[in-house]
Amino acid sequence: xxxxxxxxxxxxxxxxxxxxxxxxxxxxxxxxxxxxxxxxxxxxxxxxxxxxxxxxxxxxxxxxxxxxxxxxxxxxxxxxxxxxxxxxxxxxxxxxxxxxxxxxxxxxxxxxxxxxxxxxxxxxxxxxxxxxxxxxxxxxxxxxxxxxxxxxxxxxxxxxxxxxxxxxxxxxxxxxxxxxxxxxxxxxxxxxxxxxxxxxxxxxxxxxxxxxxxxxxxxxxxxxxxxxxxxxxxxxxxxxxxxxxxxxxxxxxxxxxxxxxxxxxxxxxxxxxxxxxxxxxxxxxxxxxxxxxxxxxxxxxxxxxxxxxxxxxxxxxxxxxxxxxxxxxxxxxxxxxxxxxxxxxxxxxxxxxxxxxxxxxxxxxxxxxxxxxxxxxxxxxxxxxxxxxxxxxxxxxxxxxxxxxxxxxxxxxxxxxxxxxxxxxxxxxxxxxxxxxxxxxxxxxxxx
Amino acid sequence: xxxxxxxxxxxxxxxxxxxxxxxxxxxxxxxxxxxxxxxxxxxxxxxxxxxxxxxxxxxxxxxxxxxxxxxxxxxxxxxxxxxxxxxxxxxxxxxxxxxxxxxxxxxxxxxxxxxxxxxxxxxxxxxxxxxxxxxxxxxxxxxxxxxxxxxxxxxxxxxxxxxxxxxxxxxxxxxxxxxxxxxxxxxxxxxxxxxxxxxxxxxxxxxxxxxxxxxxxxxxxxxxxxxxxxxxxxxxxxxxxxxxxxxxxxxxxxxxxxxxxxxxxxxxxxxxxxxxxxxxxxxxxxxxxxxxxxxxxxxxxxxxxxxxxxxxxxxxxxxxxxxxxxxxxxxxxxxxxxxxxxxxxxxxxxxxxxxxxxxxxxxxxxxxxxxxxxxxxxxxxxxxxxxxxxxxxxxxxxxxxxxxxxxxxxxxxxxxxxxxxxxxxxxxxxxxxxxxxxxxxxxxxxxx
Numbered sequence: 001x002x003x004x005x006x007x008x009x010x011x012x013x014x015x016x017x018x019x020x021x022x023x024x025x026x027x028x029x030x031x032x033x034x035x036x037x038x039x040x041x042x043x044x045x046x047x048x049x050x051x052x053x054x055x056x057x058x059x060x061x062x063x064x065x066x067x068x069x070x071x072x073x074x075x076x077x078x079x080x081x082x083x084x085x086x087x088x089x090x091x092x093x094x095x096x097x098x099x100x101x102x103x104x105x106x107x108x109x110x111x112x113x114x115x116x117x118x119x120x121x122x123x124x125x126x127x128x129x130x131x132x133x134x135x136x137x138x139x140x141x142x143x144x145x146x147x148x149x150x151x152x153x154x155x156x157x158x159x160x161x162x163x164x165x166x167x168x169x170x171x172x173x174x175x176x177x178x179x180x181x182x183x184x185x186x187x188x189x190x191x192x193x194x195x196x197x198x199x200x201x202x203x204x205x206x207x208x209x210x211x212x213x214x215x216x217x218x219x220x221x222x223x224x225x226x227x228x229x230x231x232x233x234x235x236x237x238x239x240x241x242x243x244x245x246x247x248x249x250x251x252x253x254x255x256x257x258x259x260x261x262x263x264x265x266x267x268x269x270x271x272x273x274x275x276x277x278x279x280x281x282x283x284x285x286x287x288x289x290x291x292x293x294x295x296x297x298x299x300x301x302x303x304x305x306x307x308x309x310x311x312x313x314x315x316x317x318x319x320x321x322x323x324x325x326x327x328x329x330x331x332x333x334x335x336x337x338x339x340x341x342x343x344x345x346x347x348x349x350x351x352x353x354x355x356x357x358x359x360x361x362x363x364x365x366x367x368x369x370x371x372x373x374x375x376x377x378x379x380x381x382x383x384x385x386x387x388x389x390x391x392x393x394x395x396x397x398x399x400x401x402x403x404x405x406x407x408x409x410x411x412x413x414x415x416x417x418x419x420x421x422x423x424x425x426x427x428x429x430x431x432x433x434x435x436x437x438x439x440x441x442x443x444x445x446x447x448x
Numbered sequence: 449x450x451x452x453x454x455x456x457x458x459x460x461x462x463x464x465x466x467x468x469x470x471x472x473x474x475x476x477x478x479x480x481x482x483x484x485x486x487x488x489x490x491x492x493x494x495x496x497x498x499x500x501x502x503x504x505x506x507x508x509x510x511x512x513x514x515x516x517x518x519x520x521x522x523x524x525x526x527x528x529x530x531x532x533x534x535x536x537x538x539x540x541x542x543x544x545x546x547x548x549x550x551x552x553x554x555x556x557x558x559x560x561x562x563x564x565x566x567x568x569x570x571x572x573x574x575x576x577x578x579x580x581x582x583x584x585x586x587x588x589x590x591x592x593x594x595x596x597x598x599x600x601x602x603x604x605x606x607x608x609x610x611x612x613x614x615x616x617x618x619x620x621x622x623x624x625x626x627x628x629x630x631x632x633x634x635x636x637x638x639x640x641x642x643x644x645x646x647x648x649x650x651x652x653x654x655x656x657x658x659x660x661x662x663x664x665x666x667x668x669x670x671x672x673x674x675x676x677x678x679x680x681x682x683x684x685x686x687x688x689x690x691x692x693x694x695x696x697x698x699x700x701x702x703x704x705x706x707x708x709x710x711x712x713x714x715x716x717x718x719x720x721x722x723x724x725x726x727x728x729x730x731x732x733x734x735x736x737x738x739x740x741x742x743x744x745x746x747x748x749x750x751x752x753x754x755x756x757x758x759x760x761x762x763x764x765x766x767x768x769x770x771x772x773x774x775x776x777x778x779x780x781x782x783x784x785x786x787x788x789x790x791x792x793x794x795x796x797x798x799x800x801x802x803x804x805x806x807x808x809x810x811x812x813x814x815x816x817x818x819x820x821x822x823x824x825x826x827x828x829x830x831x832x833x834x835x836x837x838x839x840x841x842x843x844x845x846x847x848x849x850x851x852x853x854x855x856x857x858x859x860x861x862x863x864x865x866x867x868x869x870x871x872x873x874x875x876x877x878x879x880x881x882x883x884x885x886x887x888x889x890x891x892x893x894x895x896x
Contacts, residue, residue: 245673263783272788298768320746335711340720
């Protein structure tokens, strides 16, 4: 169980340090593939190769397939050529295609040409689709059925053709041109009377197109609680299937990317603990620089109002509070809307609906915070100053929520990743805006 | 397909406005359950009930099960009592249990007592587990097999007992005390020779415990690419199963919650467009107030250094840039570490490892940004000032990354949600810290 993972991982690390291979084998034998993968993802590349080679043969393939894609290519480098070739031949075609993307072009080409003809034939169609399309993640090992079969004949067909297939739990039913006319589950084939026609037990197929964006197709499968969906080409012919476990993994990777972007860094391509410090720096430094350079705008804005600050130094005291509140309001809106976009709850056409909702939300939040700010600032610095803080908060919260909500919508409208307008990006934008509002209101109310 | 969803949704809204029931029925008949659910989640409660009642009977149950839990209870309120009773009886026990949580206690009690004895018996065990435990999401309709059966007999057993089960694709094999001794897939029962013993074809079970946190158990199923996992009680007896589609949905909800918390709001309990403006305000206002009140700390800090600002007003110009950079660095670290915790890549025991990594990452980022800041500030305001900005950036980035990385770890260590230390929370903390560093360095270097 999960609870003993830290002990397992620590024991494994100790055994590695002592190069106690017998102890390592014993530990690996006691744990399931999931725990082994987690443990592997905590060790460095050399130790990972050592551990991997000590796995029991029946575990090795499963562990490899569960490993983060970023680590698979690296692991290859630590294995002998014949081990690599055998593993490459055993992989599912979709996992193999993904690996090809990770490997140096020369290595990938050699491995592909070393494949048996049948495996190469299963892999080639996947590689024909662009990266980011669901065709790149589909499984080409599937069994399709003719609608004129009986349930009994269909079951026999599955028994004959099924052993190599990725899944036989969802079976596309196709016409002679390979166009999908329905789907049937293995469950139906087992449960329904054998003499019924397949056409009578099959249900409507929910298909995805091979060129569809991977995340969108995967969400369709997961949200529809489908076990698998047929993948079709531009002429509606079935070219593969997308299983729910692959779909769930695609979504997990997409969430990873969104979460990283929301925090203004690029997603790490491998688990946190195995990413070198310099790799983490690289994932963060570009955004940090972009944001810092944008923040020079705030220096400019404050420069314009330097005289006002000189006259009333108290004005400077509230700068971080106001910019902070603006940033928080903006990032709340951006987070909510980005997520709603990812889930398909809103589409880019809804930009005005969303903006109008956020105007009202922002104004309400601003009124609440403004009232509080007015009271506190009045008590500390007099009613004039209270008025400046109160009015500024109302205006700033309204703007921040509206901008925070609208920006991801606009990004989606121009087909960019909505998460590009990350929380920190919106914070920085709101910082500058809130400063302008603040000093305009102050100049006016305090008569500077 | 997905692409015509906006047209479908717009046409549906128009037909609703015109109360053109025939057109609505036609539109609903043309689309699959996934699209209908998305469309439903965009309308208000009254229209949603109208649409729902126009669904074809075979769609109605599927649509209801795919609906956001927050909307199901509300939809009940718009249906007639007998419709409600029928729907409640038809639901899967796990969906029913979830609904009970949403409904007013009186209504739930009435509905439960109106259930048939067999359905009540299937639902009661689920309700016996605490909210947040995976037992609350398990399916109690499953078929278990005895290890002494042959493959052929097992298949017959599944044919007899399977029709009511949530899934028959993964079947737990149990001893007479209902303890799991293995699992077998329907695939194996269909593919393997009928006279083989079940014990020879079953594989090791990867079980989850009914009291395990739901997210952790769900991630185990999804990461392990299991179709389903048996759920066991404290005595290792199987009490239910967790299917991958339910697991994927649990993870999606967990991501929702994490994404919202990272953006400093509470997750909305229903889709964005159907949440009233006041509901959105409520989800955000508490955090916004907490953060604004914490930000009063920055006013205090600046108050202490008011004299320094009065002497060198230029100091005030860089306040938003420095607090912003500190906040960004902190939130980058927090986002990465929160995600690594969610994925199980690090555990709370790794706090020192993580902190030490973030010290190095932060110092590297600080050195890069500090060098840039030193050059720019020196050019604009002289070398003394350049020194202040450069040194401050190095120190502040190091502290921010370390704190941002360590805070989620500490939250997990005390069993709180790591996402509670949201980006804005860490920003606010970093704001105050960076101001102190800034003015201490300035006072020292500029001799104030």
